[in-house]
């Protein structure tokens with residue numbers, strides 16, 4: 001696997017505030033890497049340092065085996081799609097897309113061909129003569145994408161590209177971006193705060209918090225094994241408790257088992273080695289599922305809130321009284337379903 | 344469209360009446376055939392227009408005023424636009440001090456500016472009055488250019504320049520191909536406003552006038568103090584016509600909403 005770009009111990013301070021704190025990160029050629037994290041964790045700052053708009057306070061940035069830490073943006077040969085799209089309002093769609101080629105002194109005929117090609121790739125061939133303001137948000141974004149890829153960038157950088165689109169278009173564009181990446185053979189760095197987007201689109205995801213990398217890896221390795229409580233919470237895990245001899249663990253709601261008197265009698269699974277007593281606090285019906293909120297007492301004696309998701313048809317009707325608020329049950333899980341966390 | 348309240352309509356109407364009616368009186372008197380500046384005009388003729396355009400002090404002053412307005416507008420834009428960019432996009436320390444410096448002539452009485460220039464530049468440095476006038480006019484125009492282009496820049500997306508840089512444009516190239524075109528309506532409105540402000544200025548021009556270089560408003564003011572003929576009304580009417588043509592052309596080229604909105608969207 002070739003390295004396309006690298007952050008080496010990169011930090012960025014704004015006054016006393018450290019926005020990015022010792023970032024070490026490798027972007028691999030041909031992959032889509034996402035920087036995932038809550039708002040303010042330093043994603044945009046990192047991307048802007050990679051693009052050359054912001055100088056690192058410490059550390060180096062390498063692109064294609066070359067130290068570009070002090071190279072201005074126009075000499076880095078990257079394509080970037082901004083959150084606001086930043087289309088030039090005084091130029092037609094075709095002139096926007098052709099801007100980078102013109103600067104590269106690509107002859108007119110070839111330029112027209114490549115612009116048309118790029119607009120085809122994003123499905124906007126018919127809008128070449130329009131002004132950007134005459135396009136919808138989704139179309140503007142495709143123009144921004146075409147403008148960035150037409151110069152055959154070494155890296156394509158996308159800062160929250162989908163956050164300004166409505167929900168349906170957003171899901172559709174995830175696939176679209178993947179398709180374009182594959183067709184154009186691009187290396188992509190995508191910034192997002194949406195874990196679903198990251199899980200669905202990434203080859204590698206990098207979870208950030210407070211300017212540091214919390215965990216990185218392919219989604220299918222990272223999702224089942226979050227390294228710490230922050231990553232687990234950010235990926236949507238809800239249940240955190242200390243168990244004797246196991247430390248802090250988390251379990252997905254649908255893998256938590258509830259035991260009332262009759263559930264046990266009905267022989268639902270073996271008695272877990274890791275059972276704790278709990279009191280039901282509230283219940284919500286969601287289709288065939290029942291979401292049960294509980295207060296459990298964990299190994300440290302602390303009361304921790306838990307959420308269990310139970311199929312209604314898996315509950316013995318004689319146990320229903322125990323599943324009312326105030327009802328006392330036992331909560332457990334198959335030890336194989338417990339995920340250990342470092343903190 | 345929302346229907347305006349009768350009160351608002353009445354007020355707007357009254358406003359127009361108060362502004363326009365006195366001007367109409369001037370225009371009407373310019374067409375008189377008589378020798379006095381009276382209303383209603385006695386008879387109808389164009390003879391005072393002829394008199395106005397062949398009255399040498401007026402024509403000379405008109406050329407002077409146009410020269411002064413044009414050059415000081417160019418200077419004010421040439422200094423004001425880079426200053427605005429530096430204030431708003433740059434990283435210079437003490438931004439607000441610099442901004443205050445550029446906006447301060449707006450609140451200083453123009454007579455004081457004029458007097459200061461008179462003492463320092465004309466008396467001490469023995470600079471000629473045209474150059475001193477240029478300095479004075481440029482100084483009073485700067486706040487307009489900084490304000491108007493600044494408003495336009497504030498509305499423009501800063502990411503536009505980043506986008507241009509990322510696509511391979513040097514800072515200079517991105518300024519010429521992106522920043523400046525995006526600011527164009529703001530710059531045009533700043534230019535119009537500056538030109539008109541300089542052309543109409545009396546206080547500074549009054550203090551810095553000389554026998555060989557006089558602006559039109561000052562010349563006309565002098566004239567009315569001594570004579571009371573319709574030639575002044577005729578000259579005013581010509582100026583009004585010129586202004587209307589200019590405004591009309593601007594409207595056709597850009598549209599007022601865009602000029603005074605100042606942003607190319």
Ligand SMILES: Nc1ncnc2c1ncn2[C@@H]1O[C@H](COP(=O)(O)OP(=O)(O)O)[C@@H](O)[C@H]1O
Pocket residue numbers: 014017018019037038039040041042043044045046
């Ligand atoms: N130019 C700046 N000056 C001061 N603070 C900044 C600047 N840019 C970003 N920050 C701060 O750095 C932190 C990270 O910002 P950013 O990288 O934009 O976060 P994200 O993109 O992950 O939401 C934020 O707390 C932000 O307020």
Ligand SMILES: [Mg+2]
Pocket residue numbers: 043044045160
């Ligand atoms: Mg951001």
